Amino acid sequence: MQGFLFALIAVGAFNTVIATLLTLVGYGGGFGENLVFSQCIGLTILLLIHVGWRALWQGAKPPTGPFIALIATAVVGGWLGGSFLASLLLGMAWTAGRNAWVALAVTVAAGVAGTWFFWSRHRAAEMERQRIEAQLKMLQAQIEPHFLFNTLANVDALIQTDPKRARAMLGHFNDYLRATLAATRRESNTLADEFALLRGYLEVQRMRMGERLRFSLELPEQLAQADLPPMLLQPIVENALKHGIEPKVEGGEVRVSAREAGDRLFLEVADTGLGSANGATGGTGVGLANVRERLAVAFPGAQFEAGPNPAGGYTVRLSIPR
Amino acid sequence: MKAIIADDEPLLALSLRTALAEAWPELDVAAVVPNGIEAVQAAERLRPEVAFLDIQMPGMTGLEAAEEIVERMGEAAPAIVFVTAYDEFALKAFDLAAVDYVLKPVAPARLAQTVARLKGRRTEPDLAAQLRLLLAVPRAEQTLAHVRAGTGNTVRMIPLEEVCYFQSSDKYTSVVTPDAEVLLRMPLKELIGQLPAGRFQQIHRGTVVNLAEVAAAVRDETGRVVLRLRRRKEALPVSRVYSDLFKAM
Numbered sequence: 001m002q003g004f005l006f007a008l009i010a011v012g013a014f015n016t017v018i019a020t021l022l023t024l025v026g027y028g029g030g031f032g033e034n035l036v037f038s039q040c041i042g043l044t045i046l047l048l049i050h051v052g053w054r055a056l057w058q059g060a061k062p063p064t065g066p067f068i069a070l071i072a073t074a075v076v077g078g079w080l081g082g083s084f085l086a087s088l089l090l091g092m093a094w095t096a097g098r099n100a101w102v103a104l105a106v107t108v109a110a111g112v113a114g115t116w117f118f119w120s121r122h123r124a125a126e127m128e129r130q131r132i133e134a135q136l137k138m139l140q141a142q143i144e145p146h147f148l149f150n151t152l153a154n155v156d157a158l159i160q161t162d163p164k165r166a167r168a169m170l171g172h173f174n175d176y177l178r179a180t181l182a183a184t185r186r187e188s189n190t191l192a193d194e195f196a197l198l199r200g201y202l203e204v205q206r207m208r209m210g211e212r213l214r215f216s217l218e219l220p221e222q223l224a225q226a227d228l229p230p231m232l233l234q235p236i237v238e239n240a241l242k243h244g245i246e247p248k249v250e251g252g253e254v255r256v257s258a259r260e261a262g263d264r265l266f267l268e269v270a271d272t273g274l275g276s277a278n279g280a281t282g283g284t285g286v287g288l289a290n291v292r293e294r295l296a297v298a299f300p301g302a303q304f305e306a307g308p309n310p311a312g313g314y315t316v317r318l319s320i321p322r
Numbered sequence: 323m324k325a326i327i328a329d330d331e332p333l334l335a336l337s338l339r340t341a342l343a344e345a346w347p348e349l350d351v352a353a354v355v356p357n358g359i360e361a362v363q364a365a366e367r368l369r370p371e372v373a374f375l376d377i378q379m380p381g382m383t384g385l386e387a388a389e390e391i392v393e394r395m396g397e398a399a400p401a402i403v404f405v406t407a408y409d410e411f412a413l414k415a416f417d418l419a420a421v422d423y424v425l426k427p428v429a430p431a432r433l434a435q436t437v438a439r440l441k442g443r444r445t446e447p448d449l450a451a452q453l454r455l456l457l458a459v460p461r462a463e464q465t466l467a468h469v470r471a472g473t474g475n476t477v478r479m480i481p482l483e484e485v486c487y488f489q490s491s492d493k494y495t496s497v498v499t500p501d502a503e504v505l506l507r508m509p510l511k512e513l514i515g516q517l518p519a520g521r522f523q524q525i526h527r528g529t530v531v532n533l534a535e536v537a538a539a540v541r542d543e544t545g546r547v548v549l550r551l552r553r554r555k556e557a558l559p560v561s562r563v564y565s566d567l568f569k570a571m
Binding site: 145148150152153157158160161208209246248249251 | 330333336340407
């Protein structure tokens with residue numbers, strides 16, 4: 001209802017602008033007459049669209065093609081019905097003379113402009129929703145309970161046998177938590193921050209998995225301060241471990257690297273694991289889809305590639321314009 | 323008493339071993355292995371009385387390893403205690419199946435209970451029945467009426483009544499009817515949940531049979547069961563976990 005009220009006010013204001021412009025170019029019989037006509041036509045169109053939308057889709061998100069057809073029908077209907085209503089109100093004869101065709105042209109132009117206005121508003125709202133959703137997912141991803149409990153179980157095991165390593169593990173875990181918390185509070189992070197977070201995460205995992213996990217992180221000095229949405233690489237690395245290396249009996253290696261070529265920044269997470277994003281362990285691929293979405297929002301023109309390596313393992317490559 | 327421990331995380335395996343040494347000094351931990359496949363081998367080779375199996379392991383999960391151990395060792399299979407760090411679903415399943423489990427990190431009091439239970443056990447629990455419950459796939463809301471199998475540009479609709487059995491082959495499932503065999507692009511595990519309960523029964527890790535097509539169950543002298551079908555010549559082997567389901571009434 002609130003949306004309809006906003007639309008009513010916006011369309012009313014828009015109609016007034018049209019009436020003013022038409023009067024300024026000397027069209028019709030003065031501002032009063034133009035205003036009645038433009039309000040009648042404009043509001044009829046709005047009403048037809050609203051009623052049609054309620055009737056056909058019960059107010060849910062309509063499919064694009066049929067919705068455009070509905071708008072076109074409403075525009076023609078509004079032009080006919082609205083001008084008839086205005087003639088009635090003003091006590092004028094309703095004639096489809098030369099003026100009526102000009103009125104149709106104006107109505108169609110106004111309809112296109114109105115559609116564009118509401119569509120871009122809707123798009124902006126949709127993007128905002130996606131941004132918030134992505135942030136929520138990111139928050140959830142960090143508090144992965146399995147990781148938390150496993151880490152604590154390992155620290156517990158080490159306290160008795162090797163207190164020094166227990167402290168080292170807690171240290172890495174601390175680094176990871178600190179970096180993650182900092183990342184959630186920021187819109188943008190540097191590559192150096194992201195790599196610090198990954199190091200904490202991978203060090204903890206290496207203590208858990210022992211010799212089955214090897215890793216390397218390569219960040220050239222000149223790229224350390226490059227911007228990156230926080231926690232963009234972490235889910236990719238987590239994916240590599242979960243679906244690539246953990247299910248593989250002999251384990252494997254994860255390589256995370258950043259490099260610059262031309263005017264693009266390339267980020268790569270390559271593993272020597274089972275070589276499937278989710279097939280073997282039945283994941284849903286939500287993690288990677290989420291990364292792809294966040295990348296597209298943060299950097300229009302960025303590219304995302306993912307697939308198995310010919311020699312085994314899996315690689316995810318991000319290419320970001322600088 | 324002899325025991326084996328299987329866990330892919332070396333520190334946790336060590337921790338369990340240390341805790342067991344305190345809670346049960348007479349227990350001889352004969353092997354600590356890092357995955358399910360080696361757990362099965364160790365069980366066969368060492369014939370322990372108890373096996374502590376981590377659930378999440380590479381190669382073969384603890385559940386699959388338990389199934390394989392029962393399959394290969396039958397009555398001689400060790401008592402199994404599952405070990406897990408965190409998995410709400412699994413805990414619920416363990417309780418339902420009355421399976422013994424310990425949580426990581428191992429709490430001494432909880433481990434003492436398990437040890438007492440293992441020591442004082444007079445009658446062996448029905449491990450096969452427990453595993454059947456644990457391995458049961460959750461049912462989907464909707465069940466299928468027929469399967470759709472694509473060959474070239476034709477999609478064949480096969481009513482479930484026509485299916486004698488399903489056989490898994492890697493990521494695919496082959497559908498066996500009285501006169502044909504067609505491949506489905508769906509793993510058996512996924513398909514099972516969508517079959518109407520009561521009409522289809524898993525009888526092996528890779529086989530689900532249409533119960534209406536079963537003509538007889540034949541038990542050989544080693545206790546192994548095979549099923550004869552009404553409209554197919556081949557006989558289907560039943561794994562030990564499921565063989566109780568075909569006892570005479």
